[in-house]
Each structure stands twice: as structure tokens, then as C-alpha cells.
Amino acid sequence: MTEYLFKTERLGIRKWRESDLLEFSKMGQDEKVMRYFPSLLSEQQTIDFVKRMQIQQKKKGYAYLPLEKLDNQEFIGMLGMADQDYNIKLDKSESIISEFVDIGWRLKTSAWGNGYATEGAIAWMDYGFEKVELTTIYSIAPIINIPSQSVMRKIGFEKIGVFNHPKIELAHPTRKCALFKKEK
Ligand SMILES: CC(C)(COP(=O)(O)OP(=O)(O)OC[C@H]1O[C@@H](n2cnc3c(N)ncnc32)[C@H](O)[C@@H]1OP(=O)(O)O)[C@@H](O)C(=O)NCCC(=O)NCCS
Numbered sequence: 370m371t372e373y374l375f376k377t378e379r380l381g382i383r384k385w386r387e388s389d390l391l392e393f394s395k396m397g398q399d400e401k402v403m404r405y406f407p408s409l410l411s412e413q414q415t416i417d418f419v420k421r422m423q424i425q426q427k428k429k430g431y432a433y434l435p436l437e438k439l440d441n442q443e444f445i446g447m448l449g450m451a452d453q454d455y456n457i458k459l460d461k462s463e464s465i466i467s468e469f470v471d472i473g474w475r476l477k478t479s480a481w482g483n484g485y486a487t488e489g490a491i492a493w494m495d496y497g498f499e500k501v502e503l504t505t506i507y508s509i510a511p512i513i514n515i516p517s518q519s520v521m522r523k524i525g526f527e528k529i530g531v532f533n534h535p536k537i538e539l540a541h542p543t544r545k546c547a548l549f550k551k552e553k
Pocket of ligand 1: 401402403405474475476477480481482483484485486487488509510511514516517519520523
């Protein structure tokens, strides 16, 4: 039986498995899923990402992790929290935000429009505040990614500004990002 980190009414969060890699790699190659990312992901990039998340989960107790439907154990994507190491300098502000934890999501297209991202994100947010004892959680999306910002608003995050993402190339349309945050 699957061991879940935690469950919601319809969803379970669990560890990464070798068997997720094929489907998760396909998501990284799906133009619709990756529409608001700087590029598609190669299979190796997906494998490296999952390895980083496995290491982080062991070390910190959280990571971007697989999201599964409880009724049929279907893998529908990932949702979770991760440590970020880049600096954010908001437009019209001098202060720098660094070494923060963010919450993020990436679901396969067949799972969109069911409220799964929002349901999973609320549970992750509670986990972050109660179990991990975070006092602030951030969330970031390119300003053109309206569906992702809609999830942030639905889970009670507040937009605090916009910034140029330092890891995204200058002219790319996903470089201008919105920063949202929620305090405990
Ligand atoms: C961002 C993303 C996770 C949002 O997924 P989503 O399914 O639209 O988000 P939600 O889980 O909040 O579902 C919302 C929709 O489900 C509908 N819904 C259906 N049944 C529902 C239920 N039982 N409960 C709640 N909402 C329900 C809602 O009406 C809502 O539609 P609306 O926004 O048109 O009103 C998804 O678009 C995605 O994976 N995109 C690609 C990856 C990506 O961009 N990630 C973010 C990078 S910053």
C-alpha cells in the first residue's frame, strides 16, 4: 500500500518512484504544460531535477513531490515546496529576498480544471507552516502565467511585487515574474 506524506480528500503526496520518470519526462516535453517555462526539459534534466528533489526531501522533509489521485493511484504531476538559492530584487525596491522556500505545481493537462492544484497546495501550505514550522512561504510565476497566479490567490497568497528572474535570459517572455507570499 502506498505510504503518503499526507493526504487530502482526493489526493495523496508521496515520494518519487523510478516509475514516475517516464510520465514526468513526457510532461517536461509537453508544450502545453511547459508553455510558461523558459524551455522544454530533456529527459536528463527531468532525471536530475527528481534526484535533487529526493535529496532535498531526505534532508529537509519537503520537496516538489508526486501528486496522486487516491481513487485510482494515478500520478497526475508534482506539487510541493523547495529551497531556492537565487536572489530576488523586486522592481521599485532596494531590498533583496534570498534563501527562501517556495511552493509550486506542475500537473499533466488531463488533470487540469478539477481543483487538484488548489486542494494539494492548501494541504502543502498547512504542512509547511505546521510541520516544517516555516513562518513565510513564497510562490513565483511569470506574470503571463495566469492559471498559476490564480492558484496562489485561491490559497490566500498575496502579490507583493514583480521582478526580473535572474535565472531566465533577458529577452524571454517568462523573465518578468510575480512574487506572492503568505505568512503564518
Ligand atoms: C497551474 C496549474 C497547476 C493550474 O491547474 P488548474 O487545474 O487550473 O488549477 P486548480 O486546481 O485551481 O483548478 C481550477 C479549476 O478547477 C475547477 N474545478 C472543478 N472541480 C473543482 C473542485 N471540486 N474544486 C475546486 N475547483 C474545481 C475550478 O472551477 C477551476 O476552474 P477556473 O479556474 O476556470 O474557475 C496548471 O495549469 C499547470 O499544471 N500548468 C502547467 C505548469 C505550470 O505552469 N506550473 C506553474 C509554474 S509557475
